[in-house]
Amino acid sequence: MADRIAPRDDLAMMDGYHSPQVSVDVRLNTNESPLPPPQAFLDAVSAAAATTDWHRYPDRRAAALRARLAALHGVEPDQVFVANGSNEVLQTVSLTYGGPGRSVALFEPTYAMHSQIARVTGATVAEGFRGADLALDLDDVRRVIDGSRPAITYLCSPNNPTGMVESAETVAEVLDLVEGTGGLLVVDEAYGQFAPWSALELVSEDRSLVVTRTYSKTWSMAAARLGYLIGPSWVVAELEKVVLPYHLDALKQAAGTIALDFVDDMERRVSILTEERGRVDAALRELPLEVWPSAANFILFRPHGADAGDVWQALVDRSVLVRNCSGWPGLSGCLRVTIGTTDEDDRFLTALREVLS
């Protein structure tokens, strides 16, 4: 056989996204909602499937969905960009404003896809680091932004995997720094409904800020792959030029629009999960662990005197899957558990007590 073609040189060292999908009874590794959307939503989506013009391309502008999202957030439809999960939103931002010869700043530990997408799209990653308490360190933010003049700077609030929320003052200060060097600030709010405030408040036509949201977590629609961004219309217009035409299928557009008829159900799920998070947090604090306080639907913890990989495997052996974060920058020995149903969380806590005893 002739020589096999190799991928691009700059991809040669890449690992790819690593989150094993192991078949277990209790899956608490990807921060999905443990609760499905309401039956009335499923019925409406089925009806929409039956009346979709399957032989026609979908509405390329996703006008109905964008209008509803705009109304939800009190912005204009041309300030909304929708895509196949917030990962595709982030990838489109990277293709538009990142890429070869440009850098993307982020502050580890944070969501792994921010650096992954930056690298795949050819940008240089300008890495900053959080402090020992895993809070954002504004001195380091200044160092990275002044040193690399990044095209794109990422914040994530609540941050995955720490669960910490950035304050309004912090985000405003980072935005000033970013604008000072002509960059764009992306605030990833995948868990935004759990937070006490949102950077959506700061979005306006004359600020270089976009906020991303997803249907994958609080909306209980991870299977649908739908996410969006709220930002200035001049950013959205550029993203629309870059994204593939007809990238968002008709049924997904309908499902995303219908979901917005069920805001109350979504908010009820958020409050159930917030209460359940308090219960799991309290139980974890009885065990020999370091536990970080979370404002999202997951909790980061570090077993004392036990290898995180061994604990992860021992939980899998008991049919409970959590996320092993010990290979992430600054997180040696750490695991992250998603808040599930009461039953799932009890199974996790029972297994963990057994493993650590």
Ligand SMILES: *Cc1c(COP(=O)(O)O)cnc(C)c1O
């Ligand atoms: C889960 C998650 C997402 C979601 O990505 P989708 O592509 O919308 O499923 C985005 N950002 C963060 C920080 C996440 O944890």
